[in-house]
Amino acid sequence: MGDMIVLDGSYGEGGGQILRTALTLSALTGRALRLDKIRAGRKEPGLRPQHLAAVRAVAAICEARVQGDELGSSLLTFEPGTAPKAGEYRFDIPAVAETGSAGSVTLLFQALFLPLALAGAPSRLSLGGGTHVAWSPPYHYLTQVYLPTLERMGFAARLELLKWGWYPQGGGEVLAHIEGIEGGRLRPLDLCERGKLLGVYGISAISNLPEHIALRQRDRALQRLRARHIKAEIEIVQGASPGQGTVLFLVARYEGAVAGFTGYGRIRYPAEKVADDAAEEFEAYHVSKAALDPHLADQVLLPLALVPDRGNRGLVPGPSRYTTSEITRHLLTNCWVIQHFLEREMRIEGEQGTPGQVSIA
Numbered sequence: 001m002g003d004m005i006v007l008d009g010s011y012g013e014g015g016g017q018i019l020r021t022a023l024t025l026s027a028l029t030g031r032a033l034r035l036d037k038i039r040a041g042r043k044e045p046g047l048r049p050q051h052l053a054a055v056r057a058v059a060a061i062c063e064a065r066v067q068g069d070e071l072g073s074s075l076l077t078f079e080p081g082t083a084p085k086a087g088e089y090r091f092d093i094p095a096v097a098e099t100g101s102a103g104s105v106t107l108l109f110q111a112l113f114l115p116l117a118l119a120g121a122p123s124r125l126s127l128g129g130g131t132h133v134a135w136s137p138p139y140h141y142l143t144q145v146y147l148p149t150l151e152r153m154g155f156a157a158r159l160e161l162l163k164w165g166w167y168p169q170g171g172g173e174v175l176a177h178i179e180g181i182e183g184g185r186l187r188p189l190d191l192c193e194r195g196k197l198l199g200v201y202g203i204s205a206i207s208n209l210p211e212h213i214a215l216r217q218r219d220r221a222l223q224r225l226r227a228r229h230i231k232a233e234i235e236i237v238q239g240a241s242p243g244q245g246t247v248l249f250l251v252a253r254y255e256g257a258v259a260g261f262t263g264y265g266r267i268r269y270p271a272e273k274v275a276d277d278a279a280e281e282f283e284a285y286h287v288s289k290a291a292l293d294p295h296l297a298d299q300v301l302l303p304l305a306l307v308p309d310r311g312n313r314g315l316v317p318g319p320s321r322y323t324t325s326e327i328t329r330h331l332l333t334n335c336w337v338i339q340h341f342l343e344r345e346m347r348i349e350g351e352q353g354t355p356g357q358v359s360i361a
Helices: 016-029 049-062 093-097 105-117 139-151 211-227 271-288 294-299 301-305 329-341
Strands: 005-008 033-036 065-067 076-079 088-092 123-129 157-163 172-178 197-207 232-238 245-254 258-264 320-324 346-349 356-360
Touching: 005 016, 005 329, 016 033, 016 049, 016 076, 016 105, 016 301, 016 329, 049 065, 049 076, 049 088, 049 093, 049 105, 088 093, 088 105, 093 123, 105 123, 105 139, 105 157, 105 172, 139 157, 139 245, 139 258, 139 294, 197 211, 197 271, 211 232, 211 245, 211 271, 232 245, 245 271, 258 271, 258 294, 294 301, 294 320, 294 329, 301 329, 301 356, 329 346
Parallel strands: 005 033, 088 123, 197 232
Antiparallel strands: 033 076, 065 076, 123 172, 157 172, 197 245, 245 258, 320 356, 346 356
């Protein structure tokens, strides 16, 4: 416990990302963690159901001793008992937190993915909760953007969407099949140039709502893309779910990169505005000429920091670097957390809110 990492949970972005990144790194490094002032600046501070589920799920895979794992807790201590263990696990966010929740399945997956991927054997996860909820990547972002990018590093996983989960009911279910890999075989990435746009694809999805909503979302997105002389294919999807919800998700594929953009529906929010939200994200990214969208720039930072300094034969694999259309507070905060656990030289060039470049030596 003398080697405990102590973090201020209100630092920078000050949200659940600090908790998830710290839990992942605690599990991977075996270093104990103390997190104070968890989400102190939020409307509902402390651990909410999806954060509590992440704590208990990561604890389960490394037999951690935990104090403060209860709803509303602003102080947590987490001490791994073993290295992460591959296996078959089921984590249902409402069941784990013992309260109703549409907490994000995708964020829970990201907290577990790296420790289990590096556990040396395959794992199978069944995850329950929200699959398409605000303030988190939708399921399709993981399958179309996040995982394909990490596959270029050597990570591998396959996801299956069994049921869609929307806010506030949740009830979604995702199966994840994670391949075990050796950390020494991970590869760095150089993603500074995205190349020519190859195509834009997407889905306009609804659950238990009139089809005209999905059609209006699709038509508005196509109209905005045509105004930029970009042809796109957007599929209408009826998602099986116990609740109601709607999403417009776009994927932009370039010669050297892939990016994703999301608009979520909500009560009294026109279908056209849902499409506008995704289209505006794409437009801001597209004109920037950067390789990674702001969300992916944040999400690849930790896996790239895990690429070893030297390969299996003592060969230096070279640094990772990438450009992003926006340096976000999430990115800056994630860098701060990682450097508490890992001795890696990480440089972010540019100002918050503007395009920039990230380098990991």
